[in-house]
Amino acid sequence: MAATADDARKKIFDRIRAALGVASLDRVRKAAVERRLARHPRGTIPARAKASREEPIALFTDMLRKQGADVLRVASGKEAVAAIASYLGTCNLPPRLRMGKDPLLAALPWREAWDIERNFGAAEANDRATLSRAVTAAAETGTLFLVSGPDNPTTLNFLPEAHSVLVAASDIVGSYEEAFDRLRAIYGEGRLPRTLNLISGPSRTADIEQTIVRGAHGPRRLHVLILG
Amino acid sequence: MLNVKRGFIDKRRAAKAKLPEFDRLRAEARELKDHTLSHLDLYLEAFERKVIESGGQVHYAPDAAEARAIVLQLCQEAGAKLVTKGKSMVSEEIGLNAHLKAAGIEVVETDLGEYIVQLRGEMPSHIIAPVIHLNKETIEADFRRAHQRLPHGRRLDQAQYLVAEARQMLREKFLAADIGITGANLLIAETGSAVIVTNEGNGDLTAALPRTHIVVASIEKLVPTLEDAATILRLLARSATGQEITTYTTFVTGPRRERDPDGPDAYHVVLLDNGRSEMLGNEFADMLRCIRCGACLNHCPVYGGIGGHAYGSVYPGPMGAVLTPQLQGIDRARDLPNASSFCGRCESVCPMDIPLPNMMRAWRERDFARGNPPLSERLALKLWAYAAKRPRLYRLLAAIAVRNLARRGGARGSLRTLPFVTAWTGTRDLPAPQGRTFQSLYARAQSRKR
Amino acid sequence: MNSTPVQGKPGPHVGLFVTCLVDLFRPSVGFAAIKLLEAGGAQVEVPRAQTCCGQPAYNSGDRKNAVAIAKQVIETFERFDYVVAPSGSCAGMLRLHYPRLLADDPDYAERAEAIAAKSYELTSFLVGVLGLKEVDATYVGTVTYHDSCSSLRELGVKEAPRKLLLSVAGLSLVELAESEVCCGFGGAFAVKYPEISTAILDAKLHDIEGTGAKAVLSGDLGCLMQIAGRIARENAGIEVRHVAEVLAGMTEDPAIAAPRQKREGNGQRQAARLQKSSRRRARRCGVAKGVA
Numbered sequence: 001m002a003a004t005a006d007d008a009r010k011k012i013f014d015r016i017r018a019a020l021g022v023a024s025l026d027r028v029r030k031a032a033v034e035r036r037l038a039r040h041p042r043g044t045i046p047a048r049a050k051a052s053r054e055e056p057i058a059l060f061t062d063m064l065r066k067q068g069a070d071v072l073r074v075a076s077g078k079e080a081v082a083a084i085a086s087y088l089g090t091c092n093l094p095p096r097l098r099m100g101k102d103p104l105l106a107a108l109p110w111r112e113a114w115d116i117e118r119n120f121g122a123a124e125a126n127d128r129a130t131l132s133r134a135v136t137a138a139a140e141t142g143t144l145f146l147v148s149g150p151d152n153p154t155t156l157n158f159l160p161e162a163h164s165v166l167v168a169a170s171d172i173v174g175s176y177e178e179a180f181d182r183l184r185a186i187y188g189e190g191r192l193p194r195t196l197n198l199i200s201g202p203s204r205t206a207d208i209e210q211t212i213v214r215g216a217h218g219p220r221r222l223h224v225l226i227l228g
Numbered sequence: 229m230l231n232v233k234r235g236f237i238d239k240r241r242a243a244k245a246k247l248p249e250f251d252r253l254r255a256e257a258r259e260l261k262d263h264t265l266s267h268l269d270l271y272l273e274a275f276e277r278k279v280i281e282s283g284g285q286v287h288y289a290p291d292a293a294e295a296r297a298i299v300l301q302l303c304q305e306a307g308a309k310l311v312t313k314g315k316s317m318v319s320e321e322i323g324l325n326a327h328l329k330a331a332g333i334e335v336v337e338t339d340l341g342e343y344i345v346q347l348r349g350e351m352p353s354h355i356i357a358p359v360i361h362l363n364k365e366t367i368e369a370d371f372r373r374a375h376q377r378l379p380h381g382r383r384l385d386q387a388q389y390l391v392a393e394a395r396q397m398l399r400e401k402f403l404a405a406d407i408g409i410t411g412a413n414l415l416i417a418e419t420g421s422a423v424i425v426t427n428e429g430n431g432d433l434t435a436a437l438p439r440t441h442i443v444v445a446s447i448e449k450l451v452p453t454l455e456d457a458a459t460i461l462r463l464l465a466r467s468a469t470g471q472e473i474t475t476y477t478t479f480v481t482g483p484r485r486e487r488d489p490d491g492p493d494a495y496h497v498v499l500l501d502n503g504r505s506e507m508l509g510n511e512f513a514d515m516l517r518c519i520r521c522g523a524c525l526n527h528c529p530v531y532g533g534i535g536g537h538a539y540g541s542v543y544p545g546p547m548g549a550v551l552t553p554q555l556q557g558i559d560r561a562r563d564l565p566n567a568s569s570f571c572g573r574c575e576s577v578c579p580m581d582i583p584l585p586n587m588m589r590a591w592r593e594r595d596f597a598r599g600n601p602p603l604s605e606r607l608a609l610k611l612w613a614y615a616a617k618r619p620r621l622y623r624l625l626a627a628i629a630v631r632n633l634a635r636r637g638g639a640r641g642s643l644r645t646l647p648f649v650t651a652w653t654g655t656r657d658l659p660a661p662q663g664r665t666f667q668s669l670y671a672r673a674q675s676r677k678r
Numbered sequence: 679m680n681s682t683p684v685q686g687k688p689g690p691h692v693g694l695f696v697t698c699l700v701d702l703f704r705p706s707v708g709f710a711a712i713k714l715l716e717a718g719g720a721q722v723e724v725p726r727a728q729t730c731c732g733q734p735a736y737n738s739g740d741r742k743n744a745v746a747i748a749k750q751v752i753e754t755f756e757r758f759d760y761v762v763a764p765s766g767s768c769a770g771m772l773r774l775h776y777p778r779l780l781a782d783d784p785d786y787a788e789r790a791e792a793i794a795a796k797s798y799e800l801t802s803f804l805v806g807v808l809g810l811k812e813v814d815a816t817y818v819g820t821v822t823y824h825d826s827c828s829s830l831r832e833l834g835v836k837e838a839p840r841k842l843l844l845s846v847a848g849l850s851l852v853e854l855a856e857s858e859v860c861c862g863f864g865g866a867f868a869v870k871y872p873e874i875s876t877a878i879l880d881a882k883l884h885d886i887e888g889t890g891a892k893a894v895l896s897g898d899l900g901c902l903m904q905i906a907g908r909i910a911r912e913n914a915g916i917e918v919r920h921v922a923e924v925l926a927g928m929t930e931d932p933a934i935a936a937p938r939q940k941r942e943g944n945g946q947r948q949a950a951r952l953q954k955s956s957r958r959r960a961r962r963c964g965v966a967k968g969v970a
Binding site: 640 | 736
């Protein structure tokens with residue numbers, strides 16, 4: 001048994017290097033690793049992800065719907081707010097939303113839906129509906145990319161029954177790789193926020209006799225609004 | 229059992245058909261994993277740097293006992309009374325739950341399937357679908373037994389009611405937990421991130437709500453970059469359940485940041501060796517490419533016939549047949565690599581191109597070298613090999629044997645019983661030989677020609 | 679249709695790898711193989727010094743004996759242009775596993791590679807190398823075909839036997855719902871783990887019965903004995919033969935595990951009746967001959 005944490009660490013590294021038959025100071029190996037990390041080369045990107053300008057949105061919508069989300073395209077902030085209000089009504093949920101400080105969400109014309117009570121911050125146990133914004137999305141599998149922080153707290157994505165997500169049409173890209181590049185532009189090379197959630201539908205489980213049931217632990221409903 | 233497997237088989241086939249690049253991605257995934265493993269020490273160092281940079285801590289566990297000790301210590305230091313857990317095969321491998329329980333900590337599995345096996349005191353029977361062996365009536369009985377304070381007359385006869393009840397019960401635990409423990413499907417060196425995939429969202433509630441998040445992951449989970457993660461993620465869900473991607477694919481990087489309104493205050497990654505480093509240097513290195521998709525289980529006729537519990541291991545099926553002897557030793561686990569017909573279907577569907585039958589055979593070689601097979605088997609093999617290396621003797625013995633068997637088979641054409649091979653005749657007739665060996669008939673025909 | 683080899687040029691020199699199961703249990707398969715190979719223009723020789731490909735030792739972990747037997751096989755067969763076996767598992771052993779077994783042997787590594795390159799399962803050799811497009815044989819009834827795992831996954835044999843079967847007069851082929859699933863034989867596995875082997879077998883039998891076929895064929899005698907053994911035990915009344923027998927029009931002999939005389943019982947009686955009629959037809963149609 002290793003006596004200290006350092007011993008344990010050394011033990012494992014020694015074992016690995018012995019098994020591989022390498023020395024720790026091997027410039028060639030180090031260079032190979034540094035190169036891959038710095039360049040992060042892409043592998044094969046599926047053809048369906050390399051679509052034209054308008055197709056990502058069609059593909060994105062199609063995939064998300066197949067995975068059980070409600071998807072709506074809205075032309076303006078006004079339409080977005082109306083859609084959110086209407087959605088809460090359809091789901092029989094009280095007109096109450098928890099959201100973060102996201103500027104795009106804040107800039108929506110909320111006075112048009114004056115009866116929606118908006119609360120802010122991390123989600124609380126009895127929040128039934130929340131609203132977030134996805135910083136980007138990948139059409140290839142209908143996947144939203146949401147990042148942690150005061151703008152869109154992570155817990156908004158998981159605690160409510162109904163989660164509404166707004167994404168700008170111009171933020172929808174074809175592939176995961178393009179989405180990662182967008183994140184690199186925001187956070188810098190080699191950095192990610194505390195939590196990056198790739199969300200592709202409402203919560204589900206098939207554990208019981210392979211029957212798909214929604215709302216296993218996360219939201220039962222996912223409502224996606226494409227703005228623009 | 230077989231019906232359920234059909235579902236996964238058909239879904240995987242459909243998912244593969246929808247992605248023409250599937251086989252290209254397999255080749256690339258294999259390459260990137262091999263590259264990572266051959267530079268594992270360096271990628272581990274890079275990963276560690278990044279985790280620390282993001283405010284997290286990294287711990288090293290050379291074996292299962294140390295991993296348990298580290299996690300327990302972290303729990304005790306935090307004064308934890310309740311721990312929620314995301315699905316983690318590694319945590320089962322090291323026997324974490326029992327260890328924490330023994331120290332007075334309540335541990336709650338949150339993946340629905342894992343929650344159910346926990347209620348039953350069982351092990352999961354499938355690495356992706358833990359209660360694939362149970363029907364809903366059984367689960368209903370388990371819930372009624374475990375959730376005593378809920379009204380007796382409530383409906384639990386359909387999956388949706390069972391799920392709703394689990395959601396309700398577990399929501400309390402999620403919110404009350406002091407510590408959340410998850411595994412990791414991937415570890416990314418470039419950013420110091422752990423990737424957790426679920427359909428339920430339980431991994432996220434486990435990671436985000438408590439004050440401390442502990443990730444327990446084995447060292448071979450490492451990949452270099454986000455792009456490498458993308459390649460593997462494109463194969464994982466498709467191979468496991470036929471989905472394009474799991475509902476939630478989460479990249480966790482360190483504890484709460486300065487302005488984060490939620491998230492854990494403390495973030496720990498416990499890196500487990502437990503035999504992986506040894507595999508790097510032996511004939512089982514390819515097994516380290518495994519991404520735990522379960523495709524091999526779904527396509528295995530042995531697994532389909534006997535189910536996961538029959539393996540007596542955390543890891544069943546073909547991947548378990550290769551990994552378990554490494555973890556438990558070949559003496560104890562010898563049945564796993566031996567109980568295979570080598571049909572090869574596992575290898576043909578493995579997204580990481582792992583030569584599973586070849587590695588099972590390598591275990592059999594070790595098993596044989598240790599003299600483990602029963603005496604009757606070793607003797608039979610010895611006799612067979614002795615004769616096979618001596619063609620003239622072989623022809624003589626063969627001719628005698630087949631004449632004898634043919635006579636026994638008689639007009640019936642098959643033998644219902646035969647001493648020494650009751651293993652065959654217990655369930656199958658032995659077809660009677662035609663009576664003469666080919667060699668003797670051919671020799672006779674040739675001599676007639678001359 | 680008739681491919682007599684180009685005047686004066688002899689056909690390829692083929693060493694027939696009989697396989698231990700054919701040698702011991704069903705020589706008629708060996709003779710059927712010879713007939714088919716010669717019809718395809720090959721010159722067939724059967725070396726006397728052959729016994730086994732070494733799979734039993736190899737798959738039991740007895741590497742030493744596997745190597746010894748492999749060397750013996752190489753020495754016996756390397757002089758031929760081709761080595762052909764009426765078995766996917768034996769052909770697979772030579773083609774895939776001999777090079778692996780002997781990779782580190784300075785004397786045999788190259789020889790193993792050489793023999794691997796020219797070793798074939800029977801039907802894939804007939805179609806892929808000799809260019810056989812059809813056979814002249816008759817077999818009346820619906821048959822289904824079980825792809826042995828080694829043929830399928832080690833050698834990629836799938837279309838060749840079907841192509842030839844479809845040319846058999848009177849034969850209609852119906853596919854199993856799961857033709858690519860193991861039958862549970864697996865060599866010694868069948869006796870080391872009989873319950874599992876039988877469980878897998880029963881699923882295969884269920885599938886075979888589901889096709890309504892009168893007969894099930896395969897290119898591997900191990901699979902066939904496994905299937906026939908259970909059919910006989912369960913009195914399922916389905917005929918079991920090696921594909922070579924049907925392709926060569928040599929179905930006069932009783933099927934595998936089938937009785938030698940007429941007996942009571944639906945299956946056997948029907949089988950015997952059909953055997954008799956197909957024998958009659960075969961005699962009328964003559965010897966198998968169609969070639970490229």
